[in-house]
Amino acid sequence: MALQSKLVVYAxxxxxxxxMVAIVWYASLDNSALEQAEIELTDVEVISVNKIxxxxxxxxxxxxxNPSEKxxxxxxxxxxxxxxxxxxxxxxxSTGDIVMTGRAIFSSGAEIPLSNTFDLSKVDVKGEIYQxxxxxxxxxxxxxGILTTETAWSLIEKEFVTST
Numbered sequence: 001m002a003l004q005s006k007l008v009v010y011a012x013x014x015x016x017x018x019x020m021v022a023i024v025w026y027a028s029l030d031n032s033a034l035e036q037a038e039i040e041l042t043d044v045e046v047i048s049v050n051k052i053x054x055x056x057x058x059x060x061x062x063x064x065x066n067p068s069e070k071x072x073x074x075x076x077x078x079x080x081x082x083x084x085x086x087x088x089x090x091x092x093x094s095t096g097d098i099v100m101t102g103r104a105i106f107s108s109g110a111e112i113p114l115s116n117t118f119d120l121s122k123v124d125v126k127g128e129i130y131q132x133x134x135x136x137x138x139x140x141x142x143x144x145g146i147l148t149t150e151t152a153w154s155l156i157e158k159e160f161v162t163s164t
Contacts, residue, residue: 075094
């Protein structure tokens with residue numbers, strides 16, 4: 001009787017491990033579709049300037065495209081932001097604190113702009129670059145970083161480089 005009890009326990013453990021492997025395998029089926037997500041920097045706009053503290057707020061807009069058949073959300077975009085090749089700083093678009101059902105949903109063929117505020121300080125960049133941003137004299141902005149896409153079963157991080 002003791003041998004039969006051990007066999008039942010071993011079979012149960014093997015069954016649970018098999019289920020765990022099957023769940024991981026099933027979740028990984030979404031990865032190739034999530035990697036097809038596209039990101040494009042479409043607009044940079046000065047929305048406010050604080051002349052006392054020498055700071056400015058920029059509205060940075062990314063266009064996210066879903067060419068795949070899989071629906072996903074974008075919980076996070078981390079990026080380094082450049083103006084005419086000069087680093088302005090780091091930025092982040094985040095909806096990580098919002099439940100998945102409350103985020104923008106990228107169904108097949110969807111193209112949705114996502115905007116966030118980038119804080120620019122004159123202390124952190126060269127004075128002439130800071131002034132050129134305020135005077136709208138920058139020839140190109142560039143963002144490079146990581147786009148995170150997520151489905152109910154899977155999450156991937158994809159590196160990107162995009163410019164205006």
